[in-house]
Amino acid sequence: MNYHVLTLFPEMIEQGLHTSVTGRALASGLIRLCAVNIRDYSKNKHKHVDDYPYGGGAGMVMQPEPIFDAYQDVVKSMERPPRVVYVTPQGKVFRQSMAEELAKEENLVFLCGHYEGVDERVLEELVTDYISIGDYVLTGGELPAMVMIDAISRLIPGVLNNKESAEFETFHDNLLEYPQYTRPVEYHGKKVPDVLLSGHHGNVEQWRREQSLKRTLERRPELLENAVLSPQDDAFLEKLKLEKSDDFHCHDIHKKYD
Numbered sequence: 234m235n236y237h238v239l240t241l242f243p244e245m246i247e248q249g250l251h252t253s254v255t256g257r258a259l260a261s262g263l264i265r266l267c268a269v270n271i272r273d274y275s276k277n278k279h280k281h282v283d284d285y286p287y288g289g290g291a292g293m294v295m296q297p298e299p300i301f302d303a304y305q306d307v308v309k310s311m312e313r314p315p316r317v318v319y320v321t322p323q324g325k326v327f328r329q330s331m332a333e334e335l336a337k338e339e340n341l342v343f344l345c346g347h348y349e350g351v352d353e354r355v356l357e358e359l360v361t362d363y364i365s366i367g368d369y370v371l372t373g374g375e376l377p378a379m380v381m382i383d384a385i386s387r388l389i390p391g392v393l394n395n396k397e398s399a400e401f402e403t404f405h406d407n408l409l410e411y412p413q414y415t416r417p418v419e420y421h422g423k424k425v426p427d428v429l430l431s432g433h434h435g436n437v438e439q440w441r442r443e444q445s446l447k448r449t450l451e452r453r454p455e456l457l458e459n460a461v462l463s464p465q466d467d468a469f470l471e472k473l474k475l476e477k478s479d480d481f482h483c484h485d486i487h488k489k490y491d
């Protein structure tokens with residue numbers, strides 16, 4: 234996978250991604266990164282890349298030419314036009330399924346905007362995907378681009394050294410991950426659940442599955458709509474819901490007679 238990031242802050246991208254797992258993947262050549270400074274393509278003697286918005290209003294708008302020229306430079310060695318992601322709060326919200334789809338590409342170009350925005354014409358010309366990382370507004374597109382690159386990279390074979398960890402964790406089957414424990418066996422008076430110390434593989438698996446279901450029901454119930462559930466999973470969830478409604482019921486009765 235080759236990432237090309239068009240940005241005004243290439244050092245932010247380079248530093249952020251040359252760290253931890255993505256840093257290791259870059260060092261081993263499993264992924265490649267080229268952070269391109271849009272300012273290098275300014276034809277202006279002051280190296281300006283932005284100007285006032287036509288029609289008035291606050292803030293500055295990034296001009297189309299330096300972005301277009303940076304893009305042309307990046308794609309000249311590619312066999313076919315790449316997907317170009319413009320990171321913007323106006324885009325589709327990024328999801329695991331999008332990371333999976335983007336991980337199949339050979340090249341990905343990310344365009345990071347700043348100031349009040351980017352001239353619409355260059356977006357119309359280049360962008361294939363408008364993607365947001367969530368319903369909040371950041372100061373620029375660099376952090377969202379790094380978030381997406383991180384999420385995509387860990388899906389590339391070899392990037393995670395433990396193959397299982399890519400498969401069996403949050404969002405596998407659209408369920409949240411079960412709780413994890415390590416030593417010590419007792420910490421601040423809390424013991425690790427007995428089943429995890431039992432050495433009984435089948436019971437551990439069942440407990441983990443149930444914890445995933447319980448956690449998803451409590452924290453992200455909307456995920457269950459698209460979860461891959463067995464009849465046993467359904468039965469367990471029904472039991473949890475019944476317990477919960479019983480709890481409410483008892484609570485109400487107590488309130489009445491207290």
Ligand code: ADE
Pocket residue numbers: 320321322364365366367368369370371372373374377
């Ligand atoms: N740029 C600013 N805020 C953003 C967001 N939430 N997602 C993607 N790009 C952004």
